[in-house]
Amino acid sequence: MIKILIPVDFSECSIKAVNFAAQLSHYIPTQLDLLNVQEGTGSLYTDYVGLNREFNLSLMADARKKLEKLQVRLGLADHVVAMTHLVTGEVQETIIAEAAKLKSDLIIMGTSGASGIKELLIGSQTASVIGHSKVPVLAIPEEYKWKKPEKILLATNNFEKDPNVLNTVFQLAGQLQAKVETVVFSEEDSDDAATLLKTSYGINAYEEFLKQEYNQPELLATHITGKKFEETLANHIVQNDVDILIMITYQRSLLKRIFTPSHTRRMSYHTKIPLLAIPCRKED
Template identity: 35%
Template sequence: MTRILFPTDFSEHAREALRYALPIIRQMQAELILLHVYTISPSYAEAPAFALGEEVELQRDRTLARLQGEVTRIREKSPGQPVEILARLGGPVHEILEVAREERIDCIVMGTRGASGLREFLIGSNAARVIAQAPVPVLAIPPGNTFKPLREIFFATDYLDSDLQALGLVLRLARLFGARIRFVHVRRTDEPNAEAQLQAYEARVRDQLDYPHLTFQLLEAESVQQGLEHLSQQYPDAILAMCPQRRGLFERLFHRSHTQSMSQHASHPLLALPVPSA
């Protein structure tokens, strides 16, 4: 069974993200692992060992009780959903990554707190740090998203063959919902033979992917970020998939003058795919 990890801080942002994710989890017939990472007050740093131990146990019990309350909410919306709860002491990013490895997690789903733009989201949040290091795909869900059946999944590409090795979850979601996978390349003004490169990439993808609903598109824009934001306005219910760990695309995504202000917000769910090992 597919195992999906959902870290929660019990905030409304987290609950909103989980409401978005539950239809996907149900459709995948996946097991949900609900995690909360708790900390101990610095005032216990010099406390006797017995006092520290009592506080750790108290916080753990409180966390498990709150997690059980979340399970009750989940079962009200999704009866029969398999759910496991975990409480861990430590730093959120470290513990999320450790649990992902120890529990053989297939995908991490988490809410974000609404960074002011795609760039700020990817470089300025716990979700960003998880994405940068996670060994599995991460679906990051900004505030304000209400799930609707998937019809479009964008995949931002720089025509690398290794993209195809990262597409497993994208292809699975597309098949489950009958969604179109739209491969998107944002063309730089100085990029030669862009149409020929896209056609060659399309031929390679169609040769390797057995899926009928594929579209390939060039976007003209000053930056990758601007191009993807423009496309997202046309398809407000889509998911954006990409390999942000890949240095070249990451740098192109965020290459823009510091004098340009962010006019859009990172509103689409982002499916971050780990770069396949060489």
């Protein structure tokens, strides 16, 4: 049984994540931990006169009722084992802390996406958790409709061989009885001819490695090129009927995080299918 932490703010977006987890439990034995984080509101004055405390207590009571209702609905309709957790704190930090406390194997979050200046300035809680989590994070787009995953795509630029990462990929595929494919992306405008050629040769060796190491004789590895990573990958996903996208996050310096946001975080704003971000211990 794997333990799945699902942050819930009762929005349609977060309920979509809950429903995905419930469907997943039909194929993988799971325990769902439903987490609601209350950040608290008010000012020094309202705290002093007691108004803020009373208001926050009211919010907590309302959230507790909604969590319990959701827990009952999951148990009755989907026969899911679900626990509820109501805590206060800053959302992203609390989600990461609760995942460690509860020994979660996976975090599932809804994402409503973003674009342009909104992506640059405010981002999203899901993207932020992806950037800091030590456990895999599965982002479920708000408009996504459940279907049993049949094809999983691993996108990597590093010919990843870390068993902690790859074991997660192929274990999930085995539990869902899904096919695995992998792609390596090259940017046409920045990669020179020698780099493109080296990647083309490397992808063939990587395909053979995965086939032999994980007994995947039908696995296909593809070298894709384009001007923009998100658009190129999104087109490949549509053309090949991919159901789940898997990407890898790496430890990065502060300057890298500010000036060159990771492909995984950027893709979390644009994906139309579930995106599983698996953290890798080594640095990018």
